[in-house]
Amino acid sequence: MSATSEAPVFRRLCVAGLGLIGSSIARRVRQDGSVGEVVAFDADPAVRRRVAELGIADRVAETARDAAEGADGLVLCVPVGAMGRAAADLLPHLLPGAVVTDVGSTKVSVIREVLPHLPEGATLVPAHPLAGTEYSGPDSGFATLFDGRWCLLTPIEGGDRASVERVASLWRRCGAMVQEMDAEHHDRVLAITSHLPHLLAFTICGTADDLQGETRSEVLRFAASGFRDFTRIAASDPVMWRDIFTNNRDALLEMLARFTEDAQAMARAIRWGDEDFIVDRIERGRRIRRSLIEIKQA
Numbered sequence: 001m002s003a004t005s006e007a008p009v010f011r012r013l014c015v016a017g018l019g020l021i022g023s024s025i026a027r028r029v030r031q032d033g034s035v036g037e038v039v040a041f042d043a044d045p046a047v048r049r050r051v052a053e054l055g056i057a058d059r060v061a062e063t064a065r066d067a068a069e070g071a072d073g074l075v076l077c078v079p080v081g082a083m084g085r086a087a088a089d090l091l092p093h094l095l096p097g098a099v100v101t102d103v104g105s106t107k108v109s110v111i112r113e114v115l116p117h118l119p120e121g122a123t124l125v126p127a128h129p130l131a132g133t134e135y136s137g138p139d140s141g142f143a144t145l146f147d148g149r150w151c152l153l154t155p156i157e158g159g160d161r162a163s164v165e166r167v168a169s170l171w172r173r174c175g176a177m178v179q180e181m182d183a184e185h186h187d188r189v190l191a192i193t194s195h196l197p198h199l200l201a202f203t204i205c206g207t208a209d210d211l212q213g214e215t216r217s218e219v220l221r222f223a224a225s226g227f228r229d230f231t232r233i234a235a236s237d238p239v240m241w242r243d244i245f246t247n248n249r250d251a252l253l254e255m256l257a258r259f260t261e262d263a264q265a266m267a268r269a270i271r272w273g274d275e276d277f278i279v280d281r282i283e284r285g286r287r288i289r290r291s292l293i294e295i296k297q298a
Ligand SMILES: NC(=O)c1ccc[n+]([C@@H]2O[C@H](COP(=O)([O-])OP(=O)(O)OC[C@H]3O[C@@H](n4cnc5c(N)ncnc54)[C@H](O)[C@@H]3O)[C@@H](O)[C@H]2O)c1
Pocket: 016, 017, 018, 019, 020, 021, 022, 041, 042, 043, 044, 047, 077, 078, 079, 080, 082, 085, 086, 103, 104, 105, 106, 128, 129, 130, 131, 132, 133, 134, 135, 136, 137, 138, 237, 240, 244
């Protein structure tokens, strides 16, 4: 990827929270010139020092005020439970008319927490890149993270369309495909496709750990790739996932209840030897996997 001749989307972009996602954005936009200047800010001094060492921003600010002053764009890349605090610290200092966006995994809660801090004339365009890994921190980011991945925008009803287009353009230049969606719908979709799978992965690892007397050494020694796949997801950051679970509580609990019912149906089929039911459920899983691979190849 190399710098294009297109005009920068923002003159100065403030990136707040330089973990996996924030540092990936900073790396990408600096490489391809989609913003004039990147100013980084993180609440953790150790992260600020590391970002300076890595050289992934034009400047690392020591305070929220210094980071936001003079910026016409701000992307909040902090855990969803910290969005309100970060917005309160940064938003008052942005340039008039600035565009504020975020990358949070929940959208209704982020809108609720950030909107009250939006200065007159500024706009909020919530966003969520569907790309990540189980790693966190500034060393884990990379410039190609968003290539070919979806970024969902959940624009505020009646909000400024030009700002939505600017944020969409930033994500396209980061390599992502952009789609707009209603925030409530986003949270329900992500509850089943991302939040519940993580809940299951944390839980199955916990269950295996509880059985340590009997099986744990076996689990670890002979861990087949099925269990290993769960452990990759279960290695994700505790603060990030605590915040996602508690900020998408209703949708997640609804999906968990539906899943529990379906798991009970499977348990019943196993108990009574209903082989047709069991095969039908497994075939459904295989079909979903195949269709996902086809979508990826298309
Ligand atoms: N990791 C993923 O796979 C993934 C994917 C898409 C979206 N997201 C979302 O992106 C956001 C960031 O996730 P991440 O994986 O990059 O997290 P991370 O833990 O790697 O980084 C978060 C950073 O935010 C900083 N921070 C916390 N509170 C702050 C504050 N008030 N002001 C400034 N900095 C603050 C932390 O010090 C940390 O460096 C989260 O909202 C998450 O839900 C994550």
